Amino acid sequence: MSGANVTRGLRRGSARNGVHHWLALHRVSAFALVPLSVWFVCSLLSMGGFGYAAVVAWLSSPWQAVLACLFVAASAWHSKLGVQVIIEDYVHGHGLKLFAITASQFVHVLVAAGGLFAVLKIAFGAH
């Protein structure tokens, strides 16, 4: 195979970073979210209602707060990558695509920062 053909393939689309995206990022967060999701639903069920005191009591436990932080972080990461794949597939036009991905990343960072800060504030504030 000539070098020209190889680089022509490499310069176009997902051949450049598809495996990296698959392996290092999206699926790892998927694995992590399997147990974390089960834990999250079980936690909501065992909180004994969604009153303020119940939420504070739940997140005042150190391990619960740590798991909640991991759940928020892994969910935001997984969501960011999933939304990016969908934008890459369905949003056409280079500029619009870039704008949509950037906007999605900003929103996801905001969600992650907000969720993590909230969990930590409740966890550190409750005694």
Add this chain to the structure above:
Amino acid sequence: MPARPLSPHLSVYRFAYTMSLSILHRATGIALSAGLLMLACWLMAAAAGPEAYARVTAALAHGPFQVVLAAWLVAFVYHFGAGIRHIFWDFGYGFEKPQARASGRWLVIAVVLVSVGLLYLFFCPTGVRP
């Protein structure tokens, strides 16, 4: 845009129900991204204090929002189940057509059962809902 066919080329395939499962995986994923935004708002409200939290939960207690919350729960169950199916595929298991069709059927059955169970636990009058 590169001048070559780009995935997903939905229009070139004869429709099979497993395709709707795949589309549903993406659709529920998008729905759950919005749900994550809601989760962050809920946690921020709790962090802001009892008054802010009471305002948010009062808003969430309204009929339309309860329907949205129930839809998020079902989307969560579906995306979880379909995601596990994807993990098996990633390791090369169950990718043959008969196996994929069978796991698709089991997925739908499991999602319906688990969703009904969780909807009951979260939304029935004697459930954990305040």
